């Protein structure tokens with residue numbers, strides 16, 4: 002249960018936040034990862050003179066124009082919602098996390114300016130100058146992901162302020178931004194963005210190849226983004242391990258929920274699968290000493306269980322546990338796909354021949370997005386019932402005004418329509434027909450990409 | 452205290468708001484005229500001009516809103532919480548309008564079939580009217596002191612359903628439409644579309660007159676509904692700004708009449724700026740009833756870090772913006788010259 006025991010408005014507010022964030026994050030990942038991959042293609046096309054790379058770069062740039070617009074408006078909703086839904090958080094702590102958001106604003110401006118130049122000035126700048134205009138987009142995208150995730154990391158490990166009489170005093174905004182959770186979370190998130198973009202683009206071309214379009218254009222469209230994602234995947238798993246150790250040391254209640262540990266003890270087994278019923282993990286595959294070993298590098302280490310905190314302070318175990326299993330499971334599945342590609346490439350300088358490889362690649366984009374959403378579910382639901390860990394409860398932060406449920410209904414409807422429209426428009430864009438090179442610019446529709 | 456950080460912060464925020472109203476406001480107004488452009492065939496030219504002139508800029512213009520919101524929760528967090536919680540209904544509606552508008556606009560541009568363009572166009576145009584209206588009601592709620600301090604302490608309906616809010620909502624739509632019409636005359640002229648320039652000149656004149664009358668009526672509403680602000684505007688320190696606004700508004704009408712489209716851009720913007728800063732100055736130092744800026748402001752460490760970062764950011768941003776415009780001013784003529792050869 003996501004909603005927990007609170008009243009209907011609190012539940013609605015949480016669902017609304019989860020929906021809008023979960024939606025925005027997918028576009029944000031593409032906004033962070035796609036410019037780099039597009040630039041890579043453009044550079045290869047320039048260096049090697051292979052026209053297919055250049056065509057791919059143009060096509061991806063066109064999609065980026067639409068994605069950026071939708072990402073921008075969905076992000077705007079979020080900044081409204083921070084206040085509409087969580088005034089108890091923002092009214093007191095808004096100033097503590099304001100700095101990274103202000104820095105993010107600068108990054109957005111840079112991104113918007115250079116995206117404008119990159120998309121519109123393709124034929125007006127020399128190839129090298131054009132590629133150089135892409136670099137600020139990449140940097141600003143990564144920077145904005147970094148800044149916003151520091152704000153989330155602060156909610157996990159709040160530092161840099163003192164509270165006195167209901168007001169924060171002695172705020173050190175830099176200490177709040179560089180809180181202990183910032184390094185593992187930001188690195189893990191930025192790598193996730195590149196995985197989502199890499200596997201996501203690759204899966205479009207894998208589907209096309211499964212339908213028989215195996216020309217060089219489609220092969221390269223698969224190979225380049227897939228290679229990027231495949232190189233990052235093993236690193237990401239290492240960083241995930243870092244994140245898990247961090248949680249084990251600093252948010253033991255979250256770890257207990259992730260692993261379904263109800264009783265504090267030594268030599269705790271690792272639970273694979275299973276359902277939590279009445280304070281017990283049932284039907285799980287147990288690996289003896291597994292968790293003690295993984296979390297603390299010692300088979301006899303003590304792991305804190307949920308019995309150490311009152312029931313009112315426990316996050317919902319099944320959601321967190323399953324979300325964690327899904328993320329890790331998908332992470333290893335993507336690692337297997339990456340390894341397959343690596344082996345075939347080292348042996349024969351070619352893609353694996355099996356159609357199962359293409360099927361796997363076709364599914365990899367969805368898998369990466371699911372891993373991303375699952376990871377955020379672990380982080381955010383595992384933090385419950387706190388909105389600022391150990392400092393402020395979610396129920397104390399929510400807007401007490403009546404009728405939030407209706408807002409949630411309305412927002413859900415709008416997002417449903419928006420999803421359908423976005424997918425529809427992107428699918429149209431992917432077809433082979435002349436479309437504007439710069440999507441905002443209707444008068445360049447005679448510059449076709451074929 | 453060495454530097455009045457809170458005052459600097461609120462001035463920077465108000466400057467951001469002004470930029471948002473002038474730039475994004477005109478983009479919204481473009482949507483209003485898109486709505487009124489006529490049938491698919493007859494309105495085609497007008498819509499193309501509107502699309503062309505707001506296409507490259509609306510995203511950058513839109514960032515000003517985010518800038519204002521973020522500065523608000525960083526600089527005056529308690530006020531942000533009070534406003535957002537009491538006024539969550541109009542703010543939710545405005546937020547949905549923003550999303551519908553931006554997405555529909557981007558989608559319409561890449562659509563080719565008529566039914567799609569109509570559908571996305573309708574969503575874009577409709578939300579271009581609704582969004583400034585709801586944002587205007589929020590301004591009215593603040594100006595008439597209907598948002599008390601504290602979380603959700605105001606009435607969630609009457610705080611924004613009242614004479615001042617209705618007036619400022621309508622004024623927001625009217626101002627957006629007026630700014631857009633005034634700017635579009637020049638765009639049309641530069642594109643060599645003299646017929647369209649005449650049309651928009653006509654619209655701007657009518658719209659400007661209507662907005663002027665609305666503002667006059669608005670003052671009467673303020674007198675009855677928000678006497679403090681009314682006094683500051685008509686007899687207090689905000690009076691010069693009100694005079695500036697009225698004068699610039701009248702000059703704009705004359706300039707439009709005489710087809711001085713370039714100069715109109717400046718005076719129309721001045722008229723709107725005068726109104727906004729008149730409101731700000733008239734209300735200062737009170738942000739909410741009984742809450743002054745100094746009571747509401749964040750701690751100095753936060754203000755210093757944020758303002759310092761923004762200053763450094765501006766050093767990066769200004770040359771980038773300059774390069775953006777320079778690239779396209781140059782590129783524009785080249786693209787035009789090469790066009791007939793295709």
Ligand code: HDD
Pocket residue numbers: 157182185186187189190192193196197237238240241242244245246248328329330331332333335369370372373374375376377378379380381383
């Ligand atoms: C492509 C996406 C992806 C993949 C393959 C993985 N993760 Fe992940 N994970 C994320 C995407 C993600 C994320 C969505 O980006 C999260 C949410 C918050 C964050 O900082 O990263 C996250 C959070 C997250 C957390 C919670 C951090 C916190 O609450 O502070 C842990 C413990 C892990 N991950 C561990 C792992 C492990 C051990 C993986 C090994 C397979 C793994 N992740 C693969």
Ligand code: HEM
Pocket residue numbers: 003004015016018019022023024026087090149150151152153373374377378381382384385387388395
């Ligand atoms: C980095 C910026 C982020 C910030 C500042 C942030 C902030 C918040 C806030 C304020 C809430 C509501 C209070 C609560 O329920 O604890 C929340 C809930 C939630 N967020 Fe995040 N979030 C961020 C990223 C994300 C992302 C990218 C996702 C993607 C899926 C996500 C998933 C969720 C979920 C599922 C909840 C609901 C938790 C529950 O109700 O149990 N968050 N987040």
Ligand code: HEM
Pocket residue numbers: 025026028029030031032033068069070071072073074075076077078079080083109113142145146147149150190194510513514517
């Ligand atoms: C509470 C959480 C969040 C808020 C309030 C927020 C806010 C925003 C806003 C206002 C925009 C629009 C900027 C524009 O007009 O260009 C935006 C876009 C963006 N956001 Fe978020 N965001 C949140 C979470 C995230 C997260 C978790 C990421 C992590 C990667 C992220 C990355 C981005 C990026 C890259 C863009 C640029 C749009 C694009 O390229 O598609 N945001 N966000």
